[in-house]
Amino acid sequence: MDNETLRLIDRHASVREYLDKPVEDAVLDKILKAACNGSTMGNMQLFSIIVTRDRGMKEKMAPFHFNQPMATAAPVILTFCADFHRFNRYCECRNANSQAYSNMQAYHWATADAMIAAQNACVAAESLGLGICWLGTIIFNAHEFVKALELPKHVVPVACIAMGYPAAKPEPAAKLNFSDLVHCETYKDYSDERIDDVYRDKEQSAETARVLAENPDLENVAQVITQRRYKQDDNEYFSDILMKTLKDQGFV
């Protein structure tokens, strides 16, 4: 029952180091075309893709990506934006109400469109031998990307993908068993015992051993994540910035 596409998805692993080899225009076009062929809310196509290949632009945005190496090392960065601006402009040009989409529903629809496009781009890129890595940092400093990419109102960056030809074949990350993420008909809550079962393999993985070796004062990955990587104070600080950005961009 397996096929090329399923095998491709099964092989997925984030690529963080790239060859010093440009992504050809024809390859990039295939990826962008695939990105734009996904499902979209009411066929409104509420997203835009900003292509970054210029070194100066990458360096300008690197600090807002917390200087992750991929943000400058990748030959191509694609930033996917929730975009109601183009559709609102269409409404303005067609004597239709362009004020209907200054709200959180519109933002969610456009975010879904952008995410669908982004994941389609990832699958397409991997099918062409490229490696990809999501840069989750795009949502922390959304306001800075708005400025750097010159985004008008009703456009918010929500996903960002670094891509290039891989310098090495990375190991897939240690994942939970898919059946532990799936619920039949209704959500089944996780007891303490079930949590132990769900996380056991991941906690015993080489990846976890490596992370704990880097954080010898902490007991487990949950502590590394909550005390080092994604701390409450930081999350609340960047949440305030995000809500202000959604307001500034006209969605709240």
Next chain:
Amino acid sequence: MDNETLRLIDRHASVREYLDKPVEDAVLDKILKAACNGSTMGNMQLFSIIVTRDRGMKEKMAPFHFNQPMATAAPVILTFCADFHRFNRYCECRNANSQAYSNMQAYHWATADAMIAAQNACVAAESLGLGICWLGTIIFNAHEFVKALELPKHVVPVACIAMGYPAAKPEPAAKLNFSDLVHCETYKDYSDERIDDVYRDKEQSAETARVLAENPDLENVAQVITQRRYKQDDNEYFSDILMKTLKDQGFV
């Protein structure tokens, strides 16, 4: 340069009518496994998938999907939830701070994870000969799905896919040219003339002619969308419900 995966994405069209033929467990497992193998924020896997196959559950949720036929006709409905609950339970069991993710950053990370999983599921399903259709309605009445699917705090439904073996091969929707959704380095605003160019082919499509024939009192698709399909009052009403749901679920 084309390959099976690119051709699959290129052929995509939403399927809204299904054969009366169940999706085999082994096929569904392939789809769910592919869904769970996408990129995820900090490898936290912040999503859950609720599988609906029970007729009673479909009928219970149909009104919240505004009785779209796919919501009951599809053999399988997958609801993808932004889920920080499982990770918070992990933190509780490992003496780590489980209060760090009651905010909009966390909601966005989890939403991205859920959307990546959903689009991977769509591509996987189509590779196996199934047809899919996104049900955007999931975000309008999120609070009702929370109740019906028994979702705990920090779990919000953000994407919903109907799937089954297609009863017919649908025509792809009339799309904008991909290059009109793409911006090089910075966002290039759309002048009135550019808007005419961007929307010309779509406005001249058979699909548009059909939509306008159904709405003879309106001049164009922009008016159909803003005055019939997604009206300002409705959008604002459902935005308030959505924000209340995010608050009730502990993210705001």
